[in-house]
Each structure stands twice: as structure tokens, then as C-alpha cells.
Amino acid sequence: MRTTEKIRIVEVGPRDGLQNETAPVPTETKIAFVNALSETGVDEIEASAFVSPKWVPQLSDAEDVFRGISRRPGVVYSALVPNERGVERALEAGIDKFSVFTAASETFNQKNINTSIEGSIERFLPVVESARTAGLPVRGYVSTAFWCAFEGRIEPAATVAVAERLLDLGVQEVSISDTVGKASPDEVMRLLDLLLPRLPADRVAMHFHDTYGRGVENVLASWSHGIRTFDASVGGLGGCPYAPGATGNVATEDVVQALDKEGAAMDVDLRGLTLARHMLDSLLTEDRRTLPRDGSPACAACEQADGDVCCGRGEATP
Numbered sequence: 001m002r003t004t005e006k007i008r009i010v011e012v013g014p015r016d017g018l019q020n021e022t023a024p025v026p027t028e029t030k031i032a033f034v035n036a037l038s039e040t041g042v043d044e045i046e047a048s049a050f051v052s053p054k055w056v057p058q059l060s061d062a063e064d065v066f067r068g069i070s071r072r073p074g075v076v077y078s079a080l081v082p083n084e085r086g087v088e089r090a091l092e093a094g095i096d097k098f099s100v101f102t103a104a105s106e107t108f109n110q111k112n113i114n115t116s117i118e119g120s121i122e123r124f125l126p127v128v129e130s131a132r133t134a135g136l137p138v139r140g141y142v143s144t145a146f147w148c149a150f151e152g153r154i155e156p157a158a159t160v161a162v163a164e165r166l167l168d169l170g171v172q173e174v175s176i177s178d179t180v181g182k183a184s185p186d187e188v189m190r191l192l193d194l195l196l197p198r199l200p201a202d203r204v205a206m207h208f209h210d211t212y213g214r215g216v217e218n219v220l221a222s223w224s225h226g227i228r229t230f231d232a233s234v235g236g237l238g239g240c241p242y243a244p245g246a247t248g249n250v251a252t253e254d255v256v257q258a259l260d261k262e263g264a265a266m267d268v269d270l271r272g273l274t275l276a277r278h279m280l281d282s283l284l285t286e287d288r289r290t291l292p293r294d295g296s297p298a299c300a301a302c303e304q305a306d307g308d309v310c311c312g313r314g315e316a317t318p
């Protein structure tokens with residue numbers, strides 16, 4: 001199926017990728033990494049996060065990254081902004097778009113942002129208001145949209161309800177996120193069948209982690225349902241430090257190749273993506289990403305698990 005509607009790629013490697021790496025990555029390298037990604041034709045780069053450095057020390061240099069990068073016209077440079085303190089820092093650094101983030105699972109939300117779903121919506125009110133005043137768009141993430149490492153399967157209706165709360169709050173775009181990378185294409189289509197009558201496809205992004213190697217299939221299932229915005233991280237970097245078992249995002253290179261093969265309209269330079277990823281090779285020599293552990297909550301919620309033993313399908317690839 002060839003379509004002319006252009007695909008939007010949101011490159012989340014500098015944020016989702018680097019937040020989960022224990023190897024220190026110097027600020028200059030992050031800046032060079034973002035600059036290299038800017039030349040590849042991706043539409044948006046989530047360049048860092050204005051979250052508490054106590055929670056995610058890896059991204060404590062967000063201001064310096066934003067000040068140091070060369071902005072390519074047409075590319076949107078976004079970041080996570082969880083609260084009013086984040087707003088002050090993000091505006092000072094001159095970001096183009098805010099991302100607020102909550103989840104369909106109460107337990108994950110408590111672990112990730114130390115509040116309930118309702119508490120997160122209240123916390124985002126002044127964030128969205130500040131973005132509106134500054135004339136900036138806001139994305140709202142719904143994490144654990146399919147599965148949660150702590151609560152197991154999440155009902156599609158619960159995810160849709162949180163997406164609707166974010167829309168009511170005034171976000172322009174919702175990113176439906178498979179935090180632990182466990183969704184199947186059937187689950188993706190079931191959720192989209194429920195979501196899309198309430199929210200137009202051009203306001204939805206899909207954000208797949210690739211723990212069980214289904215990220216590309218899930219992208220293709222979403223694409224066939226009319227979704228045109230996909231989050232991905234170059235080289236499959238990433239994970240969430242507060243979601244045990246969550247490995248990297250689906251690799252941008254894989255998403256671009258798979259969609260291109262299907263005839264989707266896009267103009268992303270694969271070689272440029274590979275070169276950008278290789279800039280980190282000397283730093284990320286070992287794969288230090290969080291892996292599913294035997295008996296971890298991720299395994300306990302997984303139908304692949306055999307007793308307490310992890311099936312290993314979630315093992316990250318270098």
C-alpha cells in the first residue's frame with residue numbers, strides 16, 4: 001500500500017536511550033549526537049529531559065545540551081517536562097515542544113513520577129498552561145498502555161481514559177507507549193479500534209519498546225490503522241529506569257526500513273542514522289541496559305514465563 005501521507009519520525013534516542021545508560025556520556029558527545037541526528041531527516045528529536053536530576057542523573061545536563069545544539073530549521077527539539085520546575089528550566093533553555101508523561105497503571109506512575117494518575121494530571125495543569133502562554137505545543141505520553149511490569153495486562157479502556165484526560169487538559173498529541181515492549185499487533189489494533197473514534201489518528205504517536213522483538217510488527221500494525229507518527233531510537237537504545245525489564249525502543253533504522261518497504265512516504269537517511277549511532281560506540285561498549293531478570297515483576301506478568309525463569313526473549317541486542 002503506497003501512501004503519500006508523510007510519516008513523522010520522533011527520534012527519542014538522546015532522551016529515552018541515554019536515560020537508561022549507566023555509562024557516563026559527556027555533554028559534548030550528546031550535543032554532537034543530536035546534531036548528527038538533525039541531519040538525518042527525522043522530524044522531531046527528543047533531546048533530553050527537564051526531570052529531577054535526583055531521579056535521572058544521566059540527563060542532568062539538559063540545559064547545556066539545548067544550549068549547545070545547532071538547530072536545523074524544520075526539526076522540532078522537544079523534551080520531557082514533568083512539573084513547574086521543569087517548565088522554568090525548559091523555557092530558559094528554549095525548547096520547541098513540551099512532553100508531559102503519565103501512565104495507565106497507577107503502580108508504574110507512583111514508581112516513575114511519585115504520584116497517582118490523577119495527581120499527575122493536576123501537576124500537568126500549570127505545565128500545559130505555561131506552554132500555551134509561550135505558544136508551544138505539548139505532547140502527552142500514556143505509558144504502560146498495554147502491559148505494566150507491576151500490574152500485568154492493562155485494559156484498553158483504561159489507556160483510552162488516560163488519553164482522554166490528557167486531551168481534556170489541552171495536549172495536542174498523545175504518545176501511546178508500550179513501556180515494557182510486550183504488546184502484540186492484535187493488542188495494538190484492539191486499542192486503536194477503541195481510541196481512534198475518540199481521537200484523530202494525526203494526533204496519535206506510537207512509542208514501542210522492543211523487549212520481545214515485536215516493535216516493528218507493532219509499528220506496521222499501527223501504520224495500517226492510519227497512524228503516521230512513530231517514536232524510535234537509533235540503534236534501539238533505551239528503556240525506562242523505573243520499569244524493570246524494559247529494554248530499548250524499537251530501532252529507528254528498523255522502523256524506517258520496514259515502512260519504506262511497505263511504500264510509506266518518508267525521507268530519512270539510513271546511513272546518517274547509522275553514523276549517528278556509531279558516535280556512541282566507544283562509550284557504550286557494553287550493553288548495560290536493564291534486562292528482564294528471573295522472577296522480576298516483568299517476568300511475573302509475562303505469559304512467556306516458565307515458573308520463575310525468564311524466557312530470555314527480552315534480552316537486549318547490542
Ligand code: HMG
Nearest residue numbers: 050051052055082085086112113114141143144177179240
Ligand atoms: P518528587 O521527588 O516527588 O518531587 O519527584 P519533589 O518536588 O519533592 O522533588 C524532589 C527533588 O527534585 C527536589 O530537590 C526538587 O527541587 C527537585 P531537593 O529539594 O530535594 O533538593 N526537582 C527538580 N529538579 C530539577 N528539575 C525538575 C525538578 N523537579 C523536582 N523538573 C518528579 C517528582 C516528577 C520531579 C520526579 O519523580 C521525576 O523527575 N521523575 C522522572 C522520572 C523519569 O524521568 N523517568 C523516565 C522518563 S518516563 C519514560 O521513560 C517513559 C516514556 O519513554 C514512555 C514509555 O516508554 O512508556 C516517556
Ligand code: MG
Nearest residue numbers: 016179239240
Ligand atoms: Mg519509552
